[in-house]
Amino acid sequence: MSKLQLRPTLGAPKPYTFPKPSRVRVGNGTVVAIDVPGQSYVAVRLVQPAGGAAEPLDRMGVAGLTNESLEDGVQGNSSLAPALERHGAEWVSRVTWDSFVTGVDAPANRVVDATALLAEAVRTPALRPQDVLRRRDQLVERFWLEASVASTLAARSIGGQLFAGRYATPLSGGPARLQEITPELVAEFHSEAVASVAGTLVVVGDLTNIDVAELGKTVFGDAEAAPARPVTTPGSASGELPRILVLDRPGSVQSALVFAHRAPARAEIDLPRAEGMSDVLGGMFTSRLNMELRERLGYTYGVGCRFDLRRDSGVFLISTQVEAPTTAHSITATLAEIERLQADGVTEGELAAVRESNTVGLPVSYSTARSLAGALVEMVVHDLPEDHVDRLRAGFERVTAEDLHQAAREYLRPRESVVIVAGDAKELRGSLEETGFGPVEVRDPESLWT
Incomplete structure (x- = not known):
């Protein structure tokens, strides 16, 4: 009968150094890249400053709705996903209080084509009114569905208890505000804050035979430099504390x-x-x-x-x-x-x-x-x-x-x-x-x- 092997002794933790990124200015944007030899799946992210905190109070939620609507692509009716799938690529996007992020994950040998689709989706989406309204209705329905979970309900209530102004309403704008966002407002926001702003392009993966400057040209085009982002401390909600x-x-x-x-x-x-x-x-x-x-x-x-x-x-x-x-x-x-x-x-x-x-x-x-x-x-x-x-x-x-x-x-x-x-x-x-x-x-x- 063989003896049980002893658990191996753990060695000392290996030191870790974050890879040094390269930077290149392309037109009015910047490409920040990390070459990871052997990492055959490349992550591409376009970062723009059109986050929720910058939204006017009468248009709360327009950034999130616009971000969702980009998934309908240049032909509308959710056309982006199947176009990316032909290249083995996946759409990635999100809005935070401070950023508007879009991107793709794609095999290195198809990243040029996938990035071209990213550029089209960001710069020239169809934004058909029927698609925007469909996305808006989905977001409202999702809001109430998620708010039916007690923990989500409590978490979404934090802003209104601590802040005045934009932070008092959830990042998505809340259902009442979202219902007020029209396709025309989405088109206006997209034109002013997304399509015309170059931003920063992040590229990470095995970059052998990939010209990151060319990727930047594809995504930035002739868009303008990102505007300065003023930082102003938000006001506090009324009410006694604690x-x-x-x-x-x-x-x-x-x-x-x-x-x-x-x-x-x-x-x-x-x-x-x-x-x-x-x-x-x-x-x-x-x-x-x-x-x-x-x-x-x-x-x-x-x-x-x-x-x-x-x-x-x-x-x-x-x-x-x-x-x-x-x-x-x-x-x-x-x-x-x-x-x-x-x-x-x-x-x-x-x-x-x-x-x-x-x-x-x-x-x-x-x-x-x-x-x-x-x-x-x-x-x-x-x-x-x-x-x-x-x-x-x-x-x-x-x-x-x-x-x-x-x-x-x-x-x-x-x-x-x-x-x-x-x-x-x-x-x-x-x-x-x-x-x-x-x-x-x-x-x-x-x-x-x-």
């Missing part, structure tokens, strides 16, 4: 909880300190909130926290779903963990876990053309240096326990927070008021965006 908002879901046996407050803008925050502290609190399986709410109390399957950082502002949020009777205690237990972290700091074991989770996995995190392209897109959107990933890694390697302790005191603001509870208001209101966290308001979810 407070609790209950989104009434009669009969719900669970509560979705979101604990949120404003955070600094992306350029103003020290990521290794902030994200390391967030990992300790709720960003890892072994985090304090997960150990308390899941492992010790058994209230939830999991809890998480993160920073949502934008060019002009940010949000810190904690989210989980708990059994309805445990809702109030989940809030006070979360506050207690925040207070303990701010008072006592982190342990050496927690510090080691933060360093390991943010450094050891980098070779895997950036092993594909798509993931490398995603990192470059972030650098473009937030004006980050080309060695941003290496600086971030180095920051995590040298972060100290005292750094994370200071971050907890600096970045966690429980007295400036809103707790959003999607659950049965009749059953929850009394116990929520007894927490003493702040005034409790109850709202019908459908009243938030109508």
